[in-house]
Amino acid sequence: MRPRSVPLGVLVGAVALCGIGASARMAPAAARHRSRGEALFVGEEPLKGAIRGHRSGLPPEVVRCSNCHAVQGEAQRTDTLAPRIDRALLLEVRDRRGGPPSAYDAPSFCKLMRTGVDPVYIVIAREMPVYDLDDAQCASLWQFLTAETKRTERNERSDSGEGK
Numbered sequence: 001m002r003p004r005s006v007p008l009g010v011l012v013g014a015v016a017l018c019g020i021g022a023s024a025r026m027a028p029a030a031a032r033h034r035s036r037g038e039a040l041f042v043g044e045e046p047l048k049g050a051i052r053g054h055r056s057g058l059p060p061e062v063v064r065c066s067n068c069h070a071v072q073g074e075a076q077r078t079d080t081l082a083p084r085i086d087r088a089l090l091l092e093v094r095d096r097r098g099g100p101p102s103a104y105d106a107p108s109f110c111k112l113m114r115t116g117v118d119p120v121y122i123v124i125a126r127e128m129p130v131y132d133l134d135d136a137q138c139a140s141l142w143q144f145l146t147a148e149t150k151r152t153e154r155n156e157r158s159d160s161g162e163g164k
Contacts, residue, residue, distance in 0.1 A: 037144025040137060041065045047137075049129035052116045063129045071145065082128070087146050097122045109145075110138040 039045040043064030050057045068082035076084050083089060090104040099122040104112070108119040113131045116124050133141070 033140045033143035034147050035144075036137075037140035037142070040141050041069075041071065041144060043067075048132040050132075052123075052126055052130050057132075058129060063131070065141075068128075081125075085145050087148065090146055096120070097124065106139065106142045109142050110135070113138060113141070 036045065040047055041064070043061060043066065046060030047063050047065075048057055048060070049063035065085075068077070068080045070077050070084040072084070072086035074084070090109065093101045093103045095101050096118060099118070099120045102119040104119055110133065112118050112124065113133055116126075116128060116130045118124060
């Protein structure tokens with residue numbers, strides 16, 4: 001007995017539908033990561049951090065990223081030397097802090113956040129806290145900072161006056 005064959009078009013269509021379903025399920029997860037990353041960045045979800053070399057932690061309101069850094073779509077802060085953090089800053093290969101050109105990926109970003117050491121082993125300014133981040137927190141910050149846009153429902157609600 002000969003096995004039944006499935007027309008190629010039906011097979012391709014079924015595979016495409018599976019892919020659409022999988023990406024639709026992944027999109028909300030990525031959005032949740034970005035939303036949590038934003039909450040961490042602005043201090044709505046507190047971070048634990050300390051100045052490198054110090055034993056005692058700093059209060060969460062002191063170590064929130066938005067105290068020093070702007071993100072894509074925001075004006076560069078003039079009251080700090082900290083750079084605006086955006087997709088290009090993290091993902092493009094560029095000279096940093098007098099070291100050789102480098103770019104970040106998620107693991108090197110998390111290493112920087114936890115140790116203060118960048119991808120080419122240059123220690124960043126001591127004013128930048130080192131953070132006690134778990135992997136999920138770090139992944140969420142990475143997703144938020146490397147997203148194509150920083151606009152979230154939270155920003156849109158505050159822009160429209162909702163939630164005030």
